[in-house]
Amino acid sequence: MGARDPEDLEALRAASDVLGLDALLSADELAVRDRVRTFVDAEIRPHIADWYDRAHFPVELARAFGELGVLGMSLPGYGCPGRSAVEYGLAALELEAGDSGLRTFVSVQGSLAMGSIHRWGSEEQKQEWLPRMATGDVIGSFGLTEPSAGSDPSSMKTFARRDGEDWILTGSKRWIGLATVAQLTVVWAQTDDGVRGFLVPTDAPGYHAHVLEPKGSMRASVQCELHFDEIRLPASALLPGAKGLRGPFSALNEARYGIVWGALGAGRDSYEAALHYALRREQFDRPIAGFQLTQEKLVDMVLELQKGALLALHLGRLKDAGTLQPVQISVGKLNNVRESLKIAREARTILGGNGVLLEHSPIRHAANLESVRTYEGTDEVHTLILGEHLTGLGAFR
Structure with a gap:
């Protein structure tokens, strides 16, 4: 087998899907994924390094996200898209392959703010706010x-x-x-x-x-x-249906579910950047992708991405079936963010000194994932949630 063409992204992605996970997705799910991926390639990738460098949030994307159908994506009625949990997860993955901050916008808008109104609001509140939030006219x-x-x-x-x-x-x-x-x-x-x-x-x-x-x-x-x-x-x-911490926690669980998928996008984009670079970068008269240590790093990344994707898809199927439990979301959030952060850091090492330049995505993804690791429950919080589930003993206090 000859060296893979670093410019043939589709071939690289096909080779990286070692387990053939795309075959587990329906035609509708693949269509949603590809539509969001195309949007990210056209509207986010060309600009994200500059936005990040200038600490600029492109608020004009709110309406574009509304047109894309990713705001309140899994909410039914009131002008919301009403898509499945798996479709929303795939969209979150592609958005975070662009940037964690922009996927976070979709999560705050759709899962936290809109989700709270949809679940706990009065009919008047839903009618007043949700249609305009779904289009991005209200943030x-x-x-x-x-x-x-x-x-x-x-x-x-x-x-x-x-x-x-x-x-x-x-x-x-x-x-x-x-x-x-x-x-x-x-x-x-x-x-x-x-x-x-x-x-x-x-x-x-x-x-x-x-x-x-x-x-x-x-x-x-x-x-x-x-x-x-x-x-x-x-x-x-007043949101009439929400009383006690159950109200905000229900919204947090929706956001955490999106993170399970989204973090994989940051990890995948970091891996792809490293693979593309390794196939093009030559040292000692050969592409560095041909060295054993580089291949070990790439293999370890793909193993975690494939396992993380299986985990995310399993949770998405459970959510669509109405059986997903909060402790299961903690498994996904804890694992996929932690592993994606490791992937971003390791991908940066393959790029060497060039990896600290924002023209390459891993350093940006690694920095962003430090925040993703912290919000919607730190590693420690999700560890203790799982620890209590395993032992029956709460260790928060």
Whole structure:
């Protein structure tokens, strides 16, 4: 067998699918994957290094994502696409092959903000917000994490008190995606009746947001700190169906599911960049892809990508069947992010010194995955979720 053509990406991908996993996907699933992949190739890849370097979030992509049908992708009704969990997962994988920050936009908008409204909102709230959010005409954010309440949201200090028929919201949130470009934030707050969710317009008097910067990760996206200074909200701002931490946790599980797939995209793109480079880069009179140590690295990457894809697909089939459990999502989030980060780091080594340049994706993916590893539950949190499942003993306190 002669050396593979580094410019023949389809042949390289076919060879990398050692287990023939594409055969496990339906025609509709493959069509969704290919449509999103084409969008990423045309609209994200040519610009992402510049966006990342300038710490620029291309807010104009919101409507483009709406046209692509990836906002609230698996939600039925209210103008939402209503696609399957596997189709959404494949879309998340392709988006994160472009950049984790841009897949995060889709997750915050669709899984966290829209998902909370769809599951816990009143009919009036759903009709008012979801159709415009599905098209990207309205951007939403999700306020749960606080400066002193990250992995332990039960200790949140943001509080909403009753004042006649209204609510008065006071407190702070931190690491809130999209908040400075959003028109609506789903805010979770303590009340005298437990944790409740509120729909807070970002132009409400007393709503203050500023971008957290400079960052070394997720630079092509927006994360913010929020302050609520006695914001007065009408009774209609309350999400009526959500009471207690079950409300935000249900949204987090939706976002975590997307990460199971999305992280594989960052890992796959890092691997492909390394493979392409190794086939072209010559040292000692031969392509470095022909050296044993390089091949070992590439093989280890493909093994983890193939196993991760099987895991993600299995979870997606369970989700479509309505039997997926939160602890199973923890398996996927913990494994696939951890392994994809290892792949991105190892891919960078194949590129040598050139690998620190943003024209090559692995260094950017590695930096982004440090954030993905932390949000929606750290490695430690998911480890303890699994530990409690195995032993029956909670170890969080």
